[in-house]
Amino acid sequence: MKSDSLGPVVALNFHVWQPCNMGCRYCFAEFSDSVKQLQADKAQLRQRALTVIEAAAKAGIRKLTLVGGEPTLCPWLLDLLQHAKSLGLVTMLVSNGAKMQDEFWLPTHAPWLDWVALSIDSTSQEVNQKIGRMVRRNVVPDGVFYTTILRRLHAAECRLKVNTVVSSLNWQEDFTRFFEGVRIERWKVLQALHVTGENDAAFPEIGVTPEQFNDFVQRHMLLSQHITLAIENNDAMRGSYMMVDPLGRFFSNVHGGHRYSAPIWAVGWDEARRQVAIDEEKFLARGGLYDWGN
Numbered sequence: 001m002k003s004d005s006l007g008p009v010v011a012l013n014f015h016v017w018q019p020c021n022m023g024c025r026y027c028f029a030e031f032s033d034s035v036k037q038l039q040a041d042k043a044q045l046r047q048r049a050l051t052v053i054e055a056a057a058k059a060g061i062r063k064l065t066l067v068g069g070e071p072t073l074c075p076w077l078l079d080l081l082q083h084a085k086s087l088g089l090v091t092m093l094v095s096n097g098a099k100m101q102d103e104f105w106l107p108t109h110a111p112w113l114d115w116v117a118l119s120i121d122s123t124s125q126e127v128n129q130k131i132g133r134m135v136r137r138n139v140v141p142d143g144v145f146y147t148t149i150l151r152r153l154h155a156a157e158c159r160l161k162v163n164t165v166v167s168s169l170n171w172q173e174d175f176t177r178f179f180e181g182v183r184i185e186r187w188k189v190l191q192a193l194h195v196t197g198e199n200d201a202a203f204p205e206i207g208v209t210p211e212q213f214n215d216f217v218q219r220h221m222l223l224s225q226h227i228t229l230a231i232e233n234n235d236a237m238r239g240s241y242m243m244v245d246p247l248g249r250f251f252s253n254v255h256g257g258h259r260y261s262a263p264i265w266a267v268g269w270d271e272a273r274r275q276v277a278i279d280e281e282k283f284l285a286r287g288g289l290y291d292w293g294n
Contacts, residue, residue: 196257240282
């Protein structure tokens, strides 16, 4: 039976995997305080994740976004995608793209993916190194890296979105020419967000002022003629997402740091959902509902 407590928030971000192969300084989803518990529960994580997805579908969730860490590192990612599609959910994956260089990854996973959101904070290797968006200094993305992946994803008939975090390291960058060479539907532009207990070491150094963030946005407004721009400053982000952590708990950043519910797989969707605050008006105001159907 559909839950009557869901409200208009029918999109879920499920952080299915805590480890990441990159080290972005402003990452607010490291879940470092959960590592010991995740290691202790390793044998149960796959089944618990499947249970969370099933509970989400029964509750009326329509779009499932799998996030990390880096979700492409999750050994049972394909199982989660297939289960979500069997339940009628629209699927999206947020990834840094590094694993997608593997020639076998895309043919295996693309049939179960409606959307891919590629995280692109810069097309400059130098800037990405400063951000920490690299794999052990061996793989440092640039414009060619991202263009190649986006074109392969487009050929695989995935709908495409790009997520960009605007920080003190990239707020002066111009992505106009880059986006003229690729075909995407949406560009989410996010102001680097300080989440207490997650990325304290990076702030305030890596943050941007509202004026700097607005300068970045205004520089790219002409792109809105052919790409949907989703602009989210810090206030728009706080509390406006329905999120589940790798341990299967709802969590919210509405108060600045992460607050968690009991695990969904242990107490059920409705009980866990009552334990966190999600701002439904903010969800709608930031454009959380759009044409995501496949």
